[in-house]
Amino acid sequence: MNERATFAAPAASATASDADAVQGGETVGVLQAVRWACARDLLLALRSRAELALIVVFFVLVVSLFPLGVSPEPQLLQRIAPGIAWVAALLASLLSLPRLFALDHADGTLEQLVLAPAPLPALVAGKVLAHWLTNGLPLVLLAPVAGIQFGMETDAIATLTLALLLGTPTLSWLGAVGAALTLGTRAGSALLALLVLPLAVPILIFGAGAPESVAVGLGAQAHLSLLGAGLIASWVFGPFATALAVRIAYE
Amino acid sequence: MTATTLQASGLACTLGTRRLFTSLDFTLASGQWLMLTGANGAGKSTLLRIVSGLLAPSAGEIRWRGEVRDPHAPRWHSAFVYQGHSTGWKEQLSARENLSMQAWLDLGQAPLAERDAAADRAIERVGLVRQRNLPFARLSAGQRRRLGLARLAFSKRPLWLLDEPTTALDTAGQKLFAGLLDEHLGRGGCAIVATHLDFPTASPARPLRLGEPA
Numbered sequence: 001m002n003e004r005a006t007f008a009a010p011a012a013s014a015t016a017s018d019a020d021a022v023q024g025g026e027t028v029g030v031l032q033a034v035r036w037a038c039a040r041d042l043l044l045a046l047r048s049r050a051e052l053a054l055i056v057v058f059f060v061l062v063v064s065l066f067p068l069g070v071s072p073e074p075q076l077l078q079r080i081a082p083g084i085a086w087v088a089a090l091l092a093s094l095l096s097l098p099r100l101f102a103l104d105h106a107d108g109t110l111e112q113l114v115l116a117p118a119p120l121p122a123l124v125a126g127k128v129l130a131h132w133l134t135n136g137l138p139l140v141l142l143a144p145v146a147g148i149q150f151g152m153e154t155d156a157i158a159t160l161t162l163a164l165l166l167g168t169p170t171l172s173w174l175g176a177v178g179a180a181l182t183l184g185t186r187a188g189s190a191l192l193a194l195l196v197l198p199l200a201v202p203i204l205i206f207g208a209g210a211p212e213s214v215a216v217g218l219g220a221q222a223h224l225s226l227l228g229a230g231l232i233a234s235w236v237f238g239p240f241a242t243a244l245a246v247r248i249a250y251e
Numbered sequence: 252m253t254a255t256t257l258q259a260s261g262l263a264c265t266l267g268t269r270r271l272f273t274s275l276d277f278t279l280a281s282g283q284w285l286m287l288t289g290a291n292g293a294g295k296s297t298l299l300r301i302v303s304g305l306l307a308p309s310a311g312e313i314r315w316r317g318e319v320r321d322p323h324a325p326r327w328h329s330a331f332v333y334q335g336h337s338t339g340w341k342e343q344l345s346a347r348e349n350l351s352m353q354a355w356l357d358l359g360q361a362p363l364a365e366r367d368a369a370a371d372r373a374i375e376r377v378g379l380v381r382q383r384n385l386p387f388a389r390l391s392a393g394q395r396r397r398l399g400l401a402r403l404a405f406s407k408r409p410l411w412l413l414d415e416p417t418t419a420l421d422t423a424g425q426k427l428f429a430g431l432l433d434e435h436l437g438r439g440g441c442a443i444v445a446t447h448l449d450f451p452t453a454s455p456a457r458p459l460r461l462g463e464p465a
Binding site: 026027028036040043044047048106107108109111112114115116117118119120247250251 | 300303304305306307323325326328329331333335336337338339340341342343344348352353355356358
């Protein structure tokens with residue numbers, strides 16, 4: 001097998017004026033790319049509001065099932081409330097994560113993003129930011145309601161909310177890497193859960209530990225600092241790891 | 252030498268145990284277009300993906316304006332338009348929203364009003380004015396293709412990589428595409444078009460047939 005089709009390049013008749021001529025070479029900056037990708041995904045999320053409501057309803061349902069399943073005893077519920085909120089948030093984010101790249105992959109828009117004249121990590125960061133704003137932030141805002149439902153102290157509720165605020169973006173990034181790695185595989189969402197859940201364990205431990213240590217009077221400084229460190233690390237490494245995983249999906 | 256030149260040398264692609272092509276060479280100067288033909292599965296789409304940088308070739312290199320192109324560099328991405336089998340539009344968004352979103356990436360620093368005007372002109376050009384506010388999901392197969400042509404109509408990038416752009420297009424649509432291609436070549440652009448059909452273009456094609464043993 002050896003095809004050859006070599007053409008001599010004749011001098012092109014480039015008679016067109018400069019203004020009319022093909023240019024190319026215009027690239028997009030990092031911040032603009034983040035903003036564009038985020039605005040794009042927010043617009044898409046707005047068009048499918050029912051799916052967003054689904055996540056919120058799922059979170060509320062899971063949280064409400066625990067008193068029925070475990071025991072309605074107030075002291076016990078008060079103690080396990082932070083853990084319940086975190087597990088529910090983790091499951092809710094797993095519900096939405098498979099769609100982060102799979103839909104774009106299916107309709108070919110991800111291909112266009114990979115080939116866009118903008119840094120892919122920036123585009124990915126915009127997508128994950130939009131995902132967190134539409135899927136993570138609602139859970140953070142709902143957490144105080146769940147806390148009141150379980151009769152948590154005000155201090156503990158504030159800490160739980162803060163811990164979720166610091167921890168859920170990290171979950172989004174872990175999920176984004178997993179979602180990109182499982183692109184194009186069958187049963188991708190089950191595989192995604194297997195990939196992401198073990199990695200989310202530290203977030204879960206420190207996230208649920210923060211309100212507990214407040215409740216016993218120890219203060220949550222250490223837990224929150226670790227969650228914050230995780231947040232920074234995920235924003236620094238997440239975009240590059242996810243961009244790499246997206247590229248691998250195409251090779 | 253002319254300004255916009257694509258040069259591929261010694262390209263080879265092996266998918267699994269199948270060798271699609273080996274030592275494939277071609278060059279393309281501005282104003283020229285390569286008509287890529289070959290049986291189904293001969294590797295036309297794969298070659299386009301390799302040139303774009305989505306796929307890495309098993310061997311060989313691709314030069315753009317004399318330099319080996321970095322497949323992941325935004326600068327290289329700003330040199331071409333790639334349209335594959337999946338057209339790359341969101342179903343929930345209208346034709347116009349899709350196009351102005353893409354215009355932002357394609358036209359870079361152009362101000363918003365200018366981009367929207369370019370998108371509107373392109374929509375008029377391809378005859379989608381009545382459908383421009385319909386969600387993309389409700390367009391017919393041919394109208395979906397025409398939206399792809401609209402993107403080509405406002406694009407100022409020198410290289411087009413098109414995978415069967417005339418599929419599902421009616422005769423008028425094929426003429427429209429041929430007209431766009433002629434204009435693009437007249438402006439000094441170049442193109443690689445994978446196709447099974449002849450379409451009425453004024454610019455003679457340079458043929459490249461895949462899958463024929465030499």
